Amino acid sequence: MKKLIPLFMIVCLSGCAAVDAYLMTHFDPVEYRMITEIKYDAHNSIAECDDAVASKANAYSLAYKVGVYHTYELDIPHNEDSIKASTALDEMTQGLKTRYAGTEKVSTMFCKLKFGGIESSATLIQHVQGKRPR
Amino acid sequence: MNLDEINQHLANLVNSGDQQFANAASFVQQVIQQLHTGQMSGSEAQEVLQDVQRQMEIIQDMNQMSYKETLNTVINGVITLASAL
Numbered sequence: 001m002k003k004l005i006p007l008f009m010i011v012c013l014s015g016c017a018a019v020d021a022y023l024m025t026h027f028d029p030v031e032y033r034m035i036t037e038i039k040y041d042a043h044n045s046i047a048e049c050d051d052a053v054a055s056k057a058n059a060y061s062l063a064y065k066v067g068v069y070h071t072y073e074l075d076i077p078h079n080e081d082s083i084k085a086s087t088a089l090d091e092m093t094q095g096l097k098t099r100y101a102g103t104e105k106v107s108t109m110f111c112k113l114k115f116g117g118i119e120s121s122a123t124l125i126q127h128v129q130g131k132r133p134r
Numbered sequence: 135m136n137l138d139e140i141n142q143h144l145a146n147l148v149n150s151g152d153q154q155f156a157n158a159a160s161f162v163q164q165v166i167q168q169l170h171t172g173q174m175s176g177s178e179a180q181e182v183l184q185d186v187q188r189q190m191e192i193i194q195d196m197n198q199m200s201y202k203e204t205l206n207t208v209i210n211g212v213i214t215l216a217s218a219l
Contacts, residue, residue, distance in 0.1 A: 022205075024206055081199035091188055092188050099181065107178055110174050110175075113185075114181075117182070124192060127196075
């Protein structure tokens with residue numbers, strides 16, 4: 001009983017936050033691999049923004065990868081923060097794909113800013129997911 | 135809100151001292167500039183600015199998760215210490 005007192009105190013002091021933290025999803029190498037690929041692809045795609053055909057293919061490929069990543073995140077229990085982040089990342093990527101699917105010309109600047117934004121967001125997510133408890 | 139007011143708010147955010155907000159405000163200033171010089175269309179600028187909001191959400195979600203990771207480490211540390219009592 002004496003051993004449980006500190007844990008009981010933590011739970012009483014911070015309530016749900018402590019329970020959420022204790023139950024949080026542990027490090028998942030599949031998830032980490034997916035977000036790393038997204039970051040890497042987004043980074044490499046920036047250099048090809050002058051080539052409209054290659055950029056369209058890159059946008060479609062990245063939209064597919066982020067879609068798979070988002071779907072993977074959805075069914076992991078105690079994973080609310082990652083689900084919300086992957087939803088936002090999916091919206092960013094789908095917006096890029098939709099633009100390339102349309103008839104209007106996509107500007108090089110837009111391409112660079114979109115892939116750049118996706119890369120920086122994926123970098124942040126990768127950094128935090130990499131620190132999940134082992 | 136007119137363009138002068140928008141620029142004033144952006145300047146205040148750039149000088150706010152908060153790095154994340156300063157970066158976001160600086161990015162919005164660049165987008166306005168690119169819109170003026172015709173490097174991007176209005177609808178492209180709109181999409182890129184919506185991404186800024188999405189990126190702020192991601193930052194918020196990842197901050198939250200980072201706090202949980204720290205708390206998880208602390209709880210497991212306390213459990214280990216308690217088991218040694």
